[in-house]
Amino acid sequence: MFAPLLLSAALLAAGPASDAGAAPAGNPAADRPNVLVILADDLGVEALGCYGGVSYETPHLDRLAAGGRRFEFCFSNPYCSPSRAELLTGREPLHNGIPRVIFDPKKHREFLDPATEQSLGNLFQDAGYATAAAGKWQLSFLTERDTPAALGFERSRFWPIQIDGARTSRYAEPSFWGDRPDGTRGPWTVPDGYGPDEYNAFVRGEIDRARAADRPFFVYYAMLLPHFPWEPTPDSDVPLKRTSSLASSDHGDKKFFPDMVAYMDRLVGRTLSHLEETGTLENTIVVFLGDNGCQRGITSRRTIPGPEGPRTVTVAGGKGTMTDAGTHVPLIVSWPGTIPAGVDEGLVEFSDVLPTLVDLCDLPAPRNPINGVSFADRLGVPGMPERPDRDWVHIQDKKERQVRSRTHMLNDKGRFRPAVPPGSEPAPPLSVPLSPELQAERARLAAALKAVKTFDGP
Numbered sequence: 001m002f003a004p005l006l007l008s009a010a011l012l013a014a015g016p017a018s019d020a021g022a023a024p025a026g027n028p029a030a031d032r033p034n035v036l037v038i039l040a041d042d043l044g045v046e047a048l049g050c051y052g053g054v055s056y057e058t059p060h061l062d063r064l065a066a067g068g069r070r071f072e073f074c075f076s077n078p079y080c081s082p083s084r085a086e087l088l089t090g091r092e093p094l095h096n097g098i099p100r101v102i103f104d105p106k107k108h109r110e111f112l113d114p115a116t117e118q119s120l121g122n123l124f125q126d127a128g129y130a131t132a133a134a135g136k137w138q139l140s141f142l143t144e145r146d147t148p149a150a151l152g153f154e155r156s157r158f159w160p161i162q163i164d165g166a167r168t169s170r171y172a173e174p175s176f177w178g179d180r181p182d183g184t185r186g187p188w189t190v191p192d193g194y195g196p197d198e199y200n201a202f203v204r205g206e207i208d209r210a211r212a213a214d215r216p217f218f219v220y221y222a223m224l225l226p227h228f229p230w231e232p233t234p235d236s237d238v239p240l241k242r243t244s245s246l247a248s249s250d251h252g253d254k255k256f257f258p259d260m261v262a263y264m265d266r267l268v269g270r271t272l273s274h275l276e277e278t279g280t281l282e283n284t285i286v287v288f289l290g291d292n293g294c295q296r297g298i299t300s301r302r303t304i305p306g307p308e309g310p311r312t313v314t315v316a317g318g319k320g321t322m323t324d325a326g327t328h329v330p331l332i333v334s335w336p337g338t339i340p341a342g343v344d345e346g347l348v349e350f351s352d353v354l355p356t357l358v359d360l361c362d363l364p365a366p367r368n369p370i371n372g373v374s375f376a377d378r379l380g381v382p383g384m385p386e387r388p389d390r391d392w393v394h395i396q397d398k399k400e401r402q403v404r405s406r407t408h409m410l411n412d413k414g415r416f417r418p419a420v421p422p423g424s425e426p427a428p429p430l431s432v433p434l435s436p437e438l439q440a441e442r443a444r445l446a447a448a449l450k451a452v453k454t455f456d457g458p
Contacts, residue, residue, distance in 0.1 A: 029128030032361050033335065034210075034284040035218045036203075036271070037120070037353070039087065040264055041080065041136055041227040043290030045330050046302040046315040046422055047261055054312065055300040056261040060269030061332065064288065067341055068334030069379055074348040075393040075404065076292045078319060078326040081138050082396060083291040083350055084222070085112050088119040088139075088151070090354030090370035092452055093396040100398045102138055103161060111140035114150035116368075120354055121152025123363045124218035130210035132156060134178075134199045135222035136170075142177040143187070155179045155209075157202045159195060159224060163187045170195045170224050171231050172240035194234055196224050200267045204274045211278060223267065226260035228252055228295055233263040257298055282336045285360060287353060290329035293318045293422070302423060313423030322402055322411065325422040327395050333379060335360075340380040347406060348375055349393035359384055369456055392448045403448045408438075410445035 045051040048058045050065035051072075076083040077093065085091075085098035089112070093099040096117055102108045112119070125131045133148055137158040140147045148156040159170045160177035168175035174195030177187050190198060203221050210217035230252035232238045236259045268288070275281040294300065294317030303312045318325025331348055333339060351372035357363065359376035371394070376384040392403045402411035410416045416438075418427040430438060 029216050030214065032127065032129075032216050033338075034207075034216050034280060035124070035129075035357060035361060036207075036221060036275070036284055036286050037087075037219070038221045038223065038268060038271070038286065038288045039084070039135075040223050040288070040290045040330075041225060042292060042295050042317075042319055043226065043261075043264075043329065044293035044300075044315070044317065044325060044422060045290075045328050046300040047226075047290075047294060048330050050332070051330060052303040052310075053300060054303060056258050056265075058261065058265040060265045060272065061288065061330075064268070064272065064286065064334050065332045067336065068286070068332055069339055069341070070343050071331035071333070071348050072343055072345045073406065074289065074329055074331035075327045075395060076290065076329045076350055077395055078292050078321055078397045080136070080291045084137075084139055085117075086350040087289070087291075087353055088112070088121070088220070089117050089368070090120075090351045090366060090372040091117070091368060092351060092371045092394055092455075094401075094453060095369075095371065095455065098139065099396055102140075105141050105144070105162065111145050112147060112151065114147055117151070118367045119151040120218065120357065121148070121220065123152070123354075123358065123366065124361070125152040125154065127361065127363050128215065129218045130154060130206070130213060130215040131218045132203070132206035132209075133158070133220040133222065134202045134206075135159065136224050136227075137222065146177075146185070148178070153220070155206060157199065158222075159199075160187060170227075171229070174198060194240060196263065196267055197234070199224070200270060203271060207274065207278065207280065211280065221271070223264060225264035225267070226257060230254055230256045230260060232256055233259045235259060235263055235266070251295070251297070254298060282338075284335070285339075285357070286332075286334040287357075288330065288332040288334075289350070289353075292329065293321075293324075293326040295319045296321075304421060304423065315422040318422065320397070322395055322397060322400065322409075323422075323426060324420065328422055335379075335381070338381055342380070344375070344378055346375070346378060347390040347393050347404075349390070349395075351394075352390070371452065371455060392445060394448070394452045401449060401452070403445045403452070405441065405445060408441055408445065410442060410449065412449060416442045416445070 050062040079101035081102045082093040085096045089096045131154045133153040133156040142160045157178040175189045228251035298317035300315050355372045355374035356376045359374045374387050377386045392405045415429045417429045
């Protein structure tokens with residue numbers, strides 16, 4: 001095992017590798033593991049069987065969790081764009097410029113700016129990896145700012161929200177933006193295609209491309225499923241149906257949501273099978289997450305532990321809310337033969353993924369100060385540096401912010417309340433006077449809120 005990179009203050013201040021695309025001397029890229037990051041769209045913990053979910057079929061993800069490390073308390077932001085930017089940069093929305101969801105070119109002019117931000121794609125590219133990304137970008141309007149290449153992705157294929165002002169389809173009759181099959185780059189449509197299948201084929205093809213070039217790969221696979229519009233999948237018993245990508249009044253039919261979750265799981269299984277068939281699974285770190293909670297209007301059943309034994313509760317989707325139903329998401333990390341199976345009950349937030357992969361893959365130090373804390377030492381991988389465990393996570397939607405410990409939440413308006421799991425009634429703010437213990441907890445979380453806002457590096 002190669003020596004891990006320590007994220008000291010001095011290293012954080014350093015720039016990226018001077019010879020972009022070449023591995024650092026003495027540690028060739030070929031010695032490093034491959035990395036596949038899979039991000040599902042609108043998927044809270046209640047949707048997966050390995051988290052106690054009983055409403056949907058997720059056998060492939062359940063097996064991935066059983067053989068790897070499942071994180072019980074991972075938290076995202078309530079919407080997709082802030083979560084994606086935080087995942088790729090290791091920096092909170094306050095600092096990376098993406099505090100809200102980006103979907104309307106007439107109103108949303110912010111984008112993840114390669115001039116100021118450095119992504120996981122950049123870090124892996126600088127370390128000599130073949131880098132690719134596919135699926136849902138939503139960090140710029142690709143027809144205006146085709147930013148993935150500048151953010152380190154050598155090849156990419158994404159769903160564009162609009163082309164020439166017209167909304168596009170993400171599922172049946174899908175539209176794409178990026179590396180075309182003919183080698184050019186731009187928009188195109190596959191009239192008889194199904195978007196998730198096309199992106200999955202691209203991901204598998206990029207894995208093969210990297211293997212043929214004898215390079216390790218970093219693939220960011222941002223799945224479209226199971227985000228609305230809720231439509232039939234190729235496994236449903238009705239024909240596929242094309243709908244607008246941003247149908248504000250018609251999210252489709254919720255009866256297809258179970259099919260979409262099951263198809264998402266099937267595509268994960270298809271990708272894992274490809275890794276196994278090509279002999280790369282044991283040298284590949286697989287990270288699976290959901291970008292925020294399930295969409296409001298979706299209800300699921302989940303079995304959770306309790307003082308009197310397990311109980312099954314109904315969980316209403318909370319996407320867009322600062323509750324656990326909107327931000328408590330799955331995180332599974334697998335590296336067969338290297339990461340022992342187990343469950344981690346510590347706190348994790350999206351900014352932690354970047355420094356964790358930096359440690360695991362010995363990447364160049366990030367150029368920017370990052371908010372994330374590596375959890376590589378919690379994975380059971382030999383030689384990882386010890387990091388302090390998180391006491392709280394930070395969650396943001398536009399200007400609204402909160403921090404959450406294992407037991408309590410405090411937002412930027414001063415509301416202090418107990419944290420409750422999805423399926424429980426929201427807890428009211430705690431009344432004063434507080435006990436000395438609760439006063440100390442509130443003061444600690446208030447200091448955390450301030451520290452995130454003023455953070456400019458360790």
